[in-house]
Amino acid sequence: MQRFIYTAAPMRVVFGDGTLAELGEEVARLGLARVALLVTPSQAARGEALAAQLGPLAAGVIARAAMHAPVEVTEAALAELGAMRADGLVAVGGGSAIGLGKALALRTDLPQVAVPTTYAGSEMTPILGQTAGREKQTIRSAKVLPEVVIYDVALTMGLPPALTATSGLNAMAHAVEALYAPDANPVTSLMAEDSIRALAAALPVLVDRPADRPARAEALRGAWLAGACLGTVTVSLHHKLCHVLGGSFGLPHAETHATVLPHAAAYNVPAAPEAMARVARALGASDAVEGLFALSARIGxxxxxxxxxxxxxxxxxxxxxxxxxPYANPRPVTRQGIRDLLGAAFTGR
Incomplete structure (x- = not known):
């Protein structure tokens, strides 16, 4: 019998199609009266539209969110937040907006509502990755967990095929790593395998038919499960490499995760055969690494x-x-081993 510890995230999840209409109700349920809406600069119009939807519940829009949550961006947002006298946060967007919400919550302890529009999965985790200088720091704290997450399939309908592919593989990386994490357990492993299966089925459909609503719903469900897995177990080699490549070399977040995923899996095959067998089964492939490479190629x-x-x-x-x-990892992490892995990922072989 396997002895394990499973910690469930204490949050409310609202999942459906058109659920953004319930944002005001969820804000009021938390007892909040003035929330700041957090978006990237390119999504400022969406933030203003949501502020209008919320009416007096909206304190204003902070359109500063940036990739890898730079500390200087957080500090500028803190100044705006103080001027607004907001009592809560609503982050709307991908990993950048969700990351800014977490960074502000860490510093202020304000309640959060997260409204993800991609498949990043960060909204389900107590993990904040923020960048100071050229170094990405990982902070794990219950303070950064959103109180409410609203998943609205409608918000993902406009995701272009390229972003759908990379964001979906980013989510899948959370689930794959959860299967070989040192504190993997039967509950998260079930969720991880189902997440991989859902994403592997939905992503090729969405690349061919971006407006396929049932596939959008399945991809979003898979991303939710993947994020929940990541929030429960210890992150490992894959995420360490992606934090280094993103924080120190400025590589784009989702694209980096998508590229590194099969190579990190290949590195761990000798030390995590059971986990890789489950990945292969979820992919419908005879080999996990080959299945990941094939899926990546299929969705471009x-x-x-x-x-x-x-x-x-x-x-x-x-x-x-x-x-x-190095993070905890099934196979010992050596400099030469990582250099070989990165060399393979550099060329894509």
Whole structure:
């Protein structure tokens, strides 16, 4: 018998099609009277529209969210937040908006409502990845967990195929890693396998038919499960590498996760055979790594770090940073092993 500990996230999840209409009700349920809406600069119009929808419940819009949650952005947003006298936060968007909400909640302890519009999954985790200088720091704290998450299938209908592919593989990476995490347990493993199965089925459909509503719902459900897995177990090699590549070299978040995913899995195959067997089964493939590569190719995801802007001269430094403070991982993390992994991911072989 496996002994395990499972901690469920204490949050309310509202899932459906058109659920954004319930935002005001959820804000009021939390007892909030003036919430700040957090979006990226490109989504400022969406923020203003939601502020109008909320009426007197809206304190204003902070359109500053940026990739990898830079500390300087958070500090500027804190100043705006103070001027608004807001008593809560509503983050609407992908990982950048959700990340800003978490960073502000960590510093202010204000309640949060997260409204994800991609498949990032960050909204389900007590993990904040923020960047100071060229270093991405990972903070795990219950203070950054949103009190409410609203999943609205309608908000994902406009995701273009390229973003659907990378965001979906980003979510799948959470589930794959949950299967080989040192504190994996039967509950999260069930969720992880179902998440991989749902995403693997939905993503090819959405690349061909972006407006397929049932596939959108299945992808969003898979992303929710993947995020819930990541929020319960310890992150491992895959996320460490992606934090290094994003924080220290400025690579785009979802695209980096999509590219690294099969290579991190391949690295761990010898030490995590049961986990990889479950990944293969969920993918409907005979081999986990081959299945991940095939899915990536089928949906047109980026295949190499070089295509994302990493230089070959960066590989040694990236391996050095990743090996200096390794995460728990089934296979021992060595500098040479990481350098070989990154070399393969650089070329996409």
């Amino acid at each position: 995801a980026p295949r190499s770090l070089a295509a994302l802007g990493l230089r070959e001269s960066d590989l040694d430094q990236a391996a050095e940073i990743a090996a200096a403070n």
